[in-house]
Amino acid sequence: MLDLVREYDVLGAFWVTVQLTVYAAVGSLVIGTVIAILRVSPVRIFSWAGAMYVNVVRNTPLTLIVFFLFFCLYQLLGWHLAPLSARSSTHAFVWGVVGLSLYHASFVAEALRSGINTVGVGQAEAARSIGLDFGQSLREVILPQAFRGAIAPLGNTMIALTKNTTVVSTIGVAEASYAMKNAIEFSPNVLYLIFAVMSLGFVVLTLPMGVLFTQVSRRLAVQR
Amino acid sequence: MTQSILFDIPGPRAARRNRIVGVVGAVVVLGLLGLVVYGLRDQLSPQMWAPFLSPDTWQYYVYPGVFMTLQAALLSVVLASALGLALGIGRLSHNRLVGWVSAVFVEFFRSVPVLMMMLFAFYVALFTLRLPGDILPIFGVVVGLTLYNSCVMAELIRSGVHSLPQGQREAGLAIGLTPGQTLWSVLLPQAITAMLPSLVSQLVVILKDTALGYLITYPDLIRSMQNLSAVKGNLVTAFIVAALIFILINYSLTSLAHWLERTLGGRRAGPGAVMRTGLAMDPDLEADAGRAT
Numbered sequence: 001m002l003d004l005v006r007e008y009d010v011l012g013a014f015w016v017t018v019q020l021t022v023y024a025a026v027g028s029l030v031i032g033t034v035i036a037i038l039r040v041s042p043v044r045i046f047s048w049a050g051a052m053y054v055n056v057v058r059n060t061p062l063t064l065i066v067f068f069l070f071f072c073l074y075q076l077l078g079w080h081l082a083p084l085s086a087r088s089s090t091h092a093f094v095w096g097v098v099g100l101s102l103y104h105a106s107f108v109a110e111a112l113r114s115g116i117n118t119v120g121v122g123q124a125e126a127a128r129s130i131g132l133d134f135g136q137s138l139r140e141v142i143l144p145q146a147f148r149g150a151i152a153p154l155g156n157t158m159i160a161l162t163k164n165t166t167v168v169s170t171i172g173v174a175e176a177s178y179a180m181k182n183a184i185e186f187s188p189n190v191l192y193l194i195f196a197v198m199s200l201g202f203v204v205l206t207l208p209m210g211v212l213f214t215q216v217s218r219r220l221a222v223q224r
Numbered sequence: 225m226t227q228s229i230l231f232d233i234p235g236p237r238a239a240r241r242n243r244i245v246g247v248v249g250a251v252v253v254l255g256l257l258g259l260v261v262y263g264l265r266d267q268l269s270p271q272m273w274a275p276f277l278s279p280d281t282w283q284y285y286v287y288p289g290v291f292m293t294l295q296a297a298l299l300s301v302v303l304a305s306a307l308g309l310a311l312g313i314g315r316l317s318h319n320r321l322v323g324w325v326s327a328v329f330v331e332f333f334r335s336v337p338v339l340m341m342m343l344f345a346f347y348v349a350l351f352t353l354r355l356p357g358d359i360l361p362i363f364g365v366v367v368g369l370t371l372y373n374s375c376v377m378a379e380l381i382r383s384g385v386h387s388l389p390q391g392q393r394e395a396g397l398a399i400g401l402t403p404g405q406t407l408w409s410v411l412l413p414q415a416i417t418a419m420l421p422s423l424v425s426q427l428v429v430i431l432k433d434t435a436l437g438y439l440i441t442y443p444d445l446i447r448s449m450q451n452l453s454a455v456k457g458n459l460v461t462a463f464i465v466a467a468l469i470f471i472l473i474n475y476s477l478t479s480l481a482h483w484l485e486r487t488l489g490g491r492r493a494g495p496g497a498v499m500r501t502g503l504a505m506d507p508d509l510e511a512d513a514g515r516a517t
Contacts, residue, residue, distance in 0.1 A: 060432070
């Protein structure tokens with residue numbers, strides 16, 4: 001088994017998976033927060049645009065989003081986010097992170113909106129009655145509580161994100177499922193062992209995340 | 225709703241300011257969109273859309289692709305419901321061994337990415353079962369989707385039964401039903417009705433995940449659109465049409481789930497309102513429901 005891990009660079013592949021997850025998590029949190037703020041904002045066209053984004057992105061397969069970015073924007077139009085001299089795998093990695101971020105941002109936005117809904121009406125009323133405007137009450141009162149209420153669904157999104165990083169193997173990023181396909185094709189006689197090792201890797205990645213998020217969401221839950 | 229509480233009903237000055245901010249924001253967003261469209265202008269020209277005016281395109285590329293996608297999704301949803309029900313009952317069973325085996329199965333397959341299970345099923349069919357080549361892709365897609373989604377459904381059933389009022393089970397036992405009969409004829413019907421909206425949302429997840437079959441050469445909508453563009457050179461418009469079809473189908477399913485939630489929501493009483501968390505409509509969040517609880 002150790003030979004297998006060494007021969008197909010399993011650890012290296014999982015390191016790529018972890019990097020994809022971390023970058024896309026940051027990206028989707030930033031974009032998702034912006035979308036969530038747009039959705040609850042008093043400007044009607046903003047809330048409409050936010051809802052539109054969520055409905056469109058959430059109902060499109062991640063594979064299609066990643067393909068569109070990579071094949072249409074990168075390969076066809078030559079839009080590059082990494083320096084031109086970078087290797088093609090780097091370009092695929094960067095576009096993969098963008099695709100994962102855009103896709104999961106819609107789920108982050110929905111998680112935050114549900115978090116905002118857990119904040120008591122009195123909080124918003126109190127914030128307004130002491131004279132805070134929309135931006136201030138959102139920043140100082142609502143969002144800090146909404147984030148705490150949204151930790152459990154955000155955690156589920158992050159776990160889904162970790163597993164969904166496998167999708168970018170379709171554009172040639174050498175992450176875990178790519179390594180698995182490669183390994184199976186070269187050593188079909190140990191097919192079951194390869195699957196066991198690779199899936200164990202994902203259990204190791206996602207199980208602690210689930211435990212952690214559950215604990216944090218319990219500890220930070222707003223007392224009412 | 226907190227949403228309307230977040231700000232006052234705008235007065236004349238605020239309304240004017242909101243309008244200005246809205247217009248500026250709209251200009252910025254439209255400008256960005258325009259930049260993308262401008263970059264894609266050659267790809268969005270009329271002759272790139274022309275293939276979609278000919279019936280041949282629909283007959284040989286679009287319809288078969290939609291059919292294959294729906295076929296894989298429906299097969300998976302039927303099989304996953306059956307297996308999920310079995311696993312859900314297994315986890316609720318009083319037999320230690322059965323409960324333990326179901327729990328390990330569910331926890332394991334829920335943690336593994338669908339794509340890996342598809343690859344695994346594909347290669348098992350190829351190397352171990354030695355299935356004929358033409359059914360390998362659909363075997364891989366359906367087995368992968370079934371394994372994952374049966375676990376999600378088992379969790380939905382379990383949380384559905386757990387959230388029913390305790391009195392339901394006690395009443396069943398009190399009138400002399402065995403625990404098995406109570407589960408089957410009292411608890412499960414209520415739990416399944418309560419989880420119906422989530423089941424429909426899960427269908428959206430399954431439909432989207434059929435697109436992963438691309439990697440094991442399943443001829444789904446995305447692949448047939450790529451084949452089309454290989455002939456006509458219209459990759460961008462082909463992907464846009466594929467996206468519109470997916471959004472149309474999935475948005476209808478999501479609306480159906482919303483409607484079911486509203487209709488069923490009124491009929492249920494007590495703390496059995498499992499799905500009234502406001503998250504029921506987030507397929508991917510729902511896919512991992514129960515992990516956090």
